Amino acid sequence: MSTSEIPDESKLVSALARGINILNCFSPVQYELSAKEIGEKTGLPKPTLSRLLETLSEYGLIRYSDRLSKYVPGAGLLNLSAPVLQRMTIRQIARPLMQELADYISGQVQLVMGSKSKMCYVEIAQGANSKIYRPEVGVRMSISRTSTGRAYINSIPAEFRERYLIDLEKKYPGQRAWFEERLQDAANDLATLGFCRGHRDFHREIDAIAVPLRKPIDNEYWMFAASVPVYSEESKRIDEDIAPRLITLVRTVESSLGNPNYSI
Template identity: 30%
Template structure:
C-alpha cells in the first residue's frame, strides 16, 4: 500500500491537541518538500497530489512562498521552481555543520581504499539525505551528490540510522507508516537491529538498487546533532557482499570511531 509523505506523525486521537503546532507553516514546508532530486518544475496540481492538500490551499501556499522568495513562478509553463531563499537556507545549514569538515578527509580515504562511494548522511522525514560524499573508483557508476535523498527502508544508510537512533524515536518513526508499509517497516527495523548485532553494520545488497551493494554504520555525533550514518557502497561488479563485510567493514568501523573521537575532542556544536 502506498502512502503520501507526511511531515509529522499522524495525530493520536487520545492525545491532547498540540496548541504550539502551526498547521499553515507545516503545510508550507510540505510544499517545499515536494521537490525531488532532478525535478526542476512542479505545478499546483502535482503539489496537491503529493501533499494530499486541496488545490485551492496549494495555490495560496505557492503564492505566499513565491512572494517570500522560496518559490519562483515560471509563467510560460504555469509551474514553480525552488527560489533563491531555499538555497540560502541550505547553504546556511550546510555551512553550520562543522562535522562535514571533520569527516571529509576520512570519507575520502575510505572511498579510495574501498573503491566505493562513501557518504555521511542523516534522516530527512522518510528518506535519508547525503551531507557529504567522497568517491573512489565508483565515481562514474553511482550518481549521488551532496543533497541526494535515498530510501530510508531500502538503503543501508537508512537501516543503519534506525539502529543508531534512540528507541523512542525509532518507534515514533515506524508509526508513520500504515498497512503493508507498516509491516515492511517493522520487518526492516528488526532486520537492521539483527545485522548491527551480528555484523556490526547494516547491509543493502541489491535492495536499494538491484546492481548496488552497500554497508553502513550509524553513530551519535553529539553537540545537539541528530543521529548520523557513514555508508560505503558501489556497483555490484566492483564490490561483492563478501568484500564489503570482510574488507570494507573494519575500515568503515575505524572511520566512524575516528569521527566520534574527533568530534568528542572538539566538543563540536551544530555551528561552531
C-alpha cells in the same frame, strides 16, 4: 509527514504550515509542478493557494517558469540550506577522510543524517573511478531498504523505533515483520562486526555497508556508508578490508569531534 511527526495543530501557524506543505511538494523526482498539481497535492482552495504561491515567489523560495508553465524551487531555498550545512562541522572533518576511502575502493562514501522518520545525504565522496550514481546532498534516502537506514533505526531510542515500525506497517502492510528481521540482522552485525550490511535490498547491483556514530549530535543521528558495485573486485573484500577502514574513519571522526558529547 508521518503520524509520528504530526504536531499539535493548535500550536501551528496555519499560513506558515501551508506554505511549508507547498515546498514539501517538490522533490528530486518532482521539481516542476503546475499550480493544479500543487493544489491536488495540498488540497488547498485556489484563492489560498494563489496567495501562498505569490508569497513564496516573492521571497524567492519558488519561482514560476514561463518556459515550463510550472513552478520550480527557487534559489532562496539554497540560501536557507547554506547555514544548515555550515553548522555541520562533521562534514568538514569527514570530507577528506571520505574522499580518501572512496578513491581507495573506487566507490562511494556517504555521510547521512537521520532525524525522526527521515534520513538525507549530507556529504558524498565519489571515487575517481566510481561507476555508482551520485545523488545530491539533501536528497532523502530509504530507511527500511538500506544498511544506513538499519544502522539508524538501531541507534535511536526504543520508543522512536517502535513508532517508526508502526508507521511502516500502516504505510506498507506486511512489511514490518520483514524489516524487523533485517533489523535484528543489523543489530547482530553491529554487535559482532561493527557495521551493517545492505543485503542488496535497495539496489541489487550495489553492495553497501554502514557504520553509525555511537552517540547523536544535538538529537541528530549520523551514519557513514560505503558502496561498491557487486561485480567489482572491491565487493569481494568488503568484510575484511573495506569495513575495517570505514570503522576506522568513523572512530577518527568521533575522536576529532571530541568527547563525551561530540561537541561541535
